[in-house]
Amino acid sequence: MNYKSYKLYLTLLSLVFISKLSAQKFDKKYQENFKTNKDVEVIIDATNTDINVTTWNKNEVQINAYIEVEGVSKEEAQKYFDNWEFEALSNKRKVNIQSLDNLKKGFKNNFVFFDNMDFDFEMPDIDFSSFETIVLPEMNFDFDFNFDNILIDIDENMGKNGKYDFRWKDDDHDIVITSKEEWEAFKKTKEYKSLKEKLKIDKEKIRKEIAESKEQLKIEMKKAKEDYEKIDKEQIKNELAKAKAELKKLKLNFNSDKNEIIINGKTVKITKRLEIKVPKKATFNLNTRHCKVKLPNTVAVGNVKYGTFIADNLIDGKLEIDYSKVTINDLNACTLFLNNVTDAKIASVTNTTMSNNSSSVNVANINEDVIVIDKFGLFTVENFKPNFANFSITLSQSEAILYLNDVPSKFKYQVNKVKLDNKAAKNPLNASTTNIIKVNGDYSTITIK
Incomplete structure (x- = not known):
């Protein structure tokens, strides 16, 4: 056994102690009940929350709100509970539900997020055969991290391998960039200059936190060294093996879509959840960000951003959904806007207008009187009802695939530089x-089968 292995063992030992602390979970529950009208409007303003709505045969709205914190002490968990801005207010006509992060006291939204900024390290195999001869050495903590290239030279990082993926979210900004054109336009704005200054400040903040963490680690190592002789050697072997397995999973990952943050090297997981029961004729007004939203048969309006949206039947609503996975059973008499939705699945559409931008949308059935406007995306229809009446599609630099199968139809075209392949035109x-x-559009491709 060599000197370097001793250092590794001691590091693993301290990680075992830390991992036992971080495994703790603490939770808190709130409940609110309101007597309401049967057609009550439910207004939801939420971030980073799972929202599940069901109906019942009562003129009453019930909200069960849950928060769970994992990876901190009980005292620290209480701070997160206190910082959760959950509130529910009501009269007979409206119920207002709020589930927000206190950004001024939180951590997550103080970062600028670049996708795939992961820092991995290899974990060498450990030979436990000479474990009994371990002598705990002194360790050198004078290491440093270079954040300059990460935090300052964002222009050099952006566009590598042809990929542009940038997010900036804080109290005053909600900026998402996915293309070179958007990045070049952003560089000309005052927000870009503000970002450069903010990154300088964040760099110094992170360096300070790392320095504090190193001092804390020195203290922990000293204590571990003092306690070493008191610990059963066989037990240490087992704990080190567990720590090795955990180290293989460790990854510093900046990702705004996870309910996890890194504080002083510890992963803290925060889960917030709303279980809401409403009358069957209730309607919804949504303003959600980074949420998973599940709705029953209902009317819904508002905005859903950066999350997941699941609904049974949406009737007579107006929704805008951005950067989210979408699954809807039925759209009826709705207006739906999809922006940068790469996975949208809709079972049936009736009397509805859909406007899609940079999205991939799959519709299983077109029933009747549907209007589609699609830009820079892919729109697919698997089946048309025999009496679908009118279907209008306007394309701009998009691709559309329509499966008419044996359903007859007349066709009307008003296009410019559109590649058209209509195999259904010969139906007798x-x-x-x-x-x-009706097909309108330019610089697009449409296939009708």
Whole structure:
């Protein structure tokens, strides 16, 4: 056994002690009940929260709110509980529900997030055969990290391998960039200059926190050294093996979509959840960010950003959904805006207008009277109802694939530089049908089968 191995053992030993502390979970629950009208409007303003809504046969709204914190002490967990801005207020006509982060006291939104900024290290194999001869050595803590390239030279990092992926979210900004054009435009703004200054400040803040962490680690190592002779050697072997397995999982990962943050080298997981029961005729007004939202049969309006949206039947609503995964069973008499939604699945659409930008949308069934406007995306329809009446699609630098199968239809085109492949045009029943597909657009591709 060599000198370097001793250092590794001691480091692993301290990580075992830390991992036992970080495994703790603490939770808190709130409940609110309100007597309401049967058609009550439920207004939800939330961030980083799982929201599940169900209906019942009562003129009453019930909210069960849960928060769980993992990886900190009981006292530290209480601070997160206190910083959760949960509130529910009501009268007969409206219920206002709020689930927000206190950004001034929190940590997560003080960072600028670049996707794939991961720092991995290799974990060498450990030979336990000579473990009994361990002598605990002195360790050198005079190491440092270079944050200059990460935090300052963002222009050099941006666009590597042709990828542009940048997010800036704090109290005053909510900026997402996914292309070179957006990045070049952003560099001309005053927000860009503000960002450069902010990163200088954050760099010094992180360096200070690391320095404090090193001092704390020195103290922990000293204590471990003093306690070493008191610990059963066989037990240490087992604990070190566990620590090795945990080290293989460790990764410093800046990602705004996770409910995790790194504080002084510790992973803290925060989970917030709302379970809401409403009358069957309740309607919803949504303003959610980084949330998973699940709705029943209902009317919904508002905005959903950076999350997941699942709904059964949406009726007579107006929703804008950005950067989220979307699953909807039925759209009826709705107006739906999808922006940068790479995975949208809708089972059926009726009397609805859809406007899609830079999105991939799959519709299983078109029932009747549907209007689609699609830019820079892919729009697919798997099936048309025999009497779908009118279907209008306007494309701009997009691709559309429509499966008419044996359903007859007339066609009307108003296009410019559109590649059109209509294999359904030869259906002998087309001349006698009242169905019509109107195709408008430019610089696009449409295939009808």
